[in-house]
Amino acid sequence: MIDKNVPLTEVVFYILLALRHPNHGYGIIQEVEHMTDNRVTLGAGTLYGAIQTLEKKQWIRIYHVDKESRRKKEYLITPLGRAVFEEERLRLSELLKNGKLIEEVQAYD
Amino acid sequence: MIKFRLYFDKDLETEWLNEMAAKGYAMTGFFAGFYMFENCEPGKYIYQVDLGSRFFSVSNDYREFMSDTGVEIVQTWGFWIILRRLSSAGKFELYTDVDSSIAHYTKIRRMFIVVLAIEICCFFIELAGAMAGSHVAQVFVFLFIFIVAAFVQIILKTSQTIAKLEERKGGRY
Numbered sequence: 001m002i003d004k005n006v007p008l009t010e011v012v013f014y015i016l017l018a019l020r021h022p023n024h025g026y027g028i029i030q031e032v033e034h035m036t037d038n039r040v041t042l043g044a045g046t047l048y049g050a051i052q053t054l055e056k057k058q059w060i061r062i063y064h065v066d067k068e069s070r071r072k073k074e075y076l077i078t079p080l081g082r083a084v085f086e087e088e089r090l091r092l093s094e095l096l097k098n099g100k101l102i103e104e105v106q107a108y109d
Numbered sequence: 110m111i112k113f114r115l116y117f118d119k120d121l122e123t124e125w126l127n128e129m130a131a132k133g134y135a136m137t138g139f140f141a142g143f144y145m146f147e148n149c150e151p152g153k154y155i156y157q158v159d160l161g162s163r164f165f166s167v168s169n170d171y172r173e174f175m176s177d178t179g180v181e182i183v184q185t186w187g188f189w190i191i192l193r194r195l196s197s198a199g200k201f202e203l204y205t206d207v208d209s210s211i212a213h214y215t216k217i218r219r220m221f222i223v224v225l226a227i228e229i230c231c232f233f234i235e236l237a238g239a240m241a242g243s244h245v246a247q248v249f250v251f252l253f254i255f256i257v258a259a260f261v262q263i264i265l266k267t268s269q270t271i272a273k274l275e276e277r278k279g280g281r282y
Binding site: 009010011024025026029041042043044045046047048049050051052072073 | 177
């Protein structure tokens, strides 16, 4: 079941990562920009659509709704979301490990 | 200031709204092709046009999310949503990856196809009226030919946009 979910898109990967702790929309955008040195920027429409989809899939959930503050909704990754993320992390570390094979010096030229 | 424009292409519309904002005219309202503008500091706002899922409104979720990220909903019209954000808050883009852009343009194309189907029905109703001798219907027949042609053109253009995005996606080996 979980296998079908990976590989994750870069956007989904970073949203799940940014939601390892409670975070709101604007916080996710800022954290992802910071983590990737502005390489991955999340447009408002892209993030909104992704949050809707991830919530439906129950990979993330609403953590807190604050009626007073301007930043109203905080999200958090669910255990299911963590399982998917872990699956992806295993896949990525396998890629990295196997990628090292390219360093084997060969005299084929 | 009020300007009349008929845009079928949201990318051209966005471009125009941003050109106006750069000249110091911030769009504040829209009604049936009439765009309302107010004077603003040149380049104060960046505009974007989105396609929502509700007719002449947005969900609370959408409104709250946008306001959380500093985005103001200027106007809803049909399924269209015109948004703006202060340019001081940085670059303002709605769809920043290939997957969500494809989803966006696919949704736009689907909407245009539904509208086109309705227009073709209207065309045949008017055609029947015109053949029965109604002069009003004859005028409408010509009107609908132009409208249908405009929609076919924008559907083809949207398909090209989607194909280009798919190519970019497929280009990642």
